[in-house]
Every structure is written in structure tokens, then in C-alpha cells.
Amino acid sequence: MGQSVTQLLHKWRDGDADALEQLTPLVYNSLRQLAGVYMRGERPGHTLQATAVVHEAYQQLVEIDLNWQDRAHFYAMAARIMRRILVDHARAHGRVKRGGDRQQVSLDEAMAVSAEPSPDLMALDESLIHLARQDARKAQVVELHFFGGLTYDEIAETLAISPATVDRELRMAKAWLYRELAVDDGKME
Numbered sequence: 001m002g003q004s005v006t007q008l009l010h011k012w013r014d015g016d017a018d019a020l021e022q023l024t025p026l027v028y029n030s031l032r033q034l035a036g037v038y039m040r041g042e043r044p045g046h047t048l049q050a051t052a053v054v055h056e057a058y059q060q061l062v063e064i065d066l067n068w069q070d071r072a073h074f075y076a077m078a079a080r081i082m083r084r085i086l087v088d089h090a091r092a093h094g095r096v097k098r099g100g101d102r103q104q105v106s107l108d109e110a111m112a113v114s115a116e117p118s119p120d121l122m123a124l125d126e127s128l129i130h131l132a133r134q135d136a137r138k139a140q141v142v143e144l145h146f147f148g149g150l151t152y153d154e155i156a157e158t159l160a161i162s163p164a165t166v167d168r169e170l171r172m173a174k175a176w177l178y179r180e181l182a183v184d185d186g187k188m189e
Contacts, residue, residue, distance in 0.1 A: 009068035020062070031057060031078055034149045048089045057081045072150055072158040079148025087125045127180045131173060138173035141166055 005026055011019035035050035035057075060081050061074070068074055132139035137159065144150045144158060152163045152170075159166070 005071040005074065009070065009074055013068050024058075027074065027078075028054065028058060030075070030149070031082075034078075034147070035082060048086075053082055053085055056085050070157070072154040075148045075150055075154070076144050076158050079143055079146075079150075083125065083143060083147045086121055090120075090122050123181055124177070127177050130180065131176060135173075137161075138169050138176070141169045142173045142177070145170060 005023065008019045008023040008026070012023060031054045032050060035053040057078055061078060064077065066077070128139050128142060131142070140159065141155055144155045145152075150158065152166045155161075155166045156163045161169075
């Protein structure tokens with residue numbers, strides 16, 4: 001599938017409108033699955049549905065005038081766009097960092113680390129922004145894995161690093177994020 005997605009992205013970039021029609025069902029289902037993971041932690045009756053996230057993200061992806069390199073590049077952009085959509089939605093609905101009606105996203109479920117409490121999406125986003133200021137690559141690895149659903153090999157290819165480096169960066173970033181989120185929740189001093 002990865003190779004056909006990459007080929008279709010290249011054909012689409014070269015002006016083949018049929019390639020976009022063929023690409024849509026291939027990537028839409030993957031994006032829907034990713035959005036479903038993000039939305040699992042939502043409270044019942046939440047106003048934003050996974051399908052709406054995917055639809056909005058896909059519309060933005062189609063409108064981007066970008067030289068798509070490959071499947072991993074496409075999903076990396078999708079990850080960034082879906083992150084923005086979810087965070088913007090949370091902000092638009094008056095959620096605050098602490099308390100109130102929080103949007104729960106399980107860092108453990110998405111990145112399979114430990115059984116720590118789930119951070120809210122806005123706190124996670126703020127922590128990722130802070131991490132990016134200190135170490136942009138670690139933040140990008142987290143974003144690609146958590147929001148993009150990319151494998152270690154795909155992240156390695158996208159960032160031109162080894163899978164071992166991806167593993168190390170992700171482990172360090174997760175530890176940093178857990179610490180940062182615990183400090184934000186007042187659990188650490």
C-alpha cells in the first residue's frame with residue numbers, strides 16, 4: 001500500500017486528477033482509524049466526531065500546494081493538521097488547561113509506555129510546543145508517531161535518521177513529556 005500511495009501522490013503532484021480519486025479511499029480509511037484513536041478518550045456526546053476530523057484534515061491536505069515526497073511525508077502533514085484541528089476545537093469550546101470539560105487523550109494508548117493518567121489534549125499540545133523549543137526532532141518524532149501513526153521505520157525515513165535513533169528519541173521524549181505533564185498537573189515540584 002505504501003508504494004501505491006507514494007506513486008499516486010507523485011502522479012497527483014504531476015497533475016493527474018485521477019490519481020487523487022484513487023488516492024482518496026487508500027488514505028481516507030487510514031486517517032479515519034487515526035482519528036478514531038484520538039477520539040476514543042472523548043466524553044460521551046462530544047461534538048467533534050472522527051469523521052469530521054478526517055474530512056476537515058483531508059480537505060486541508062488536498063488544498064495544500066506541496067511537493068509530496070512519499071506516503072510518510074503525506075501522513076506527517078496529516079498528523080500535524082489533525083493535531084491542529086483537535087487543539088483548535090478544544091480551544092474553541094472553552095476548555096482550559098486544568099479542570100473544566102477536558103478532552104482526554106491517552107498518551108499510553110497512543111505511544112504504549114506506562115499506566116500514568118491521561119493528559120488532556122491542550123496540555124499535551126503545550127508540552128509538545130515546549131519540547132519543540134528545546135529539541136525539535138524529539139517533538140517531531142512524537143507528532144509523527146502519536147498523531148501520524150507512523151511506524152519507527154517510516155519516521156526514520158521521513159526524518160532521515162535510523163530506526164534506533166527514532167526509538168531513542170521517542171523514549172526520551174515520552175519521559176520528558178510525562179515529567180512535563182506531571183509538573184503541569186501539580187504532581188511534581
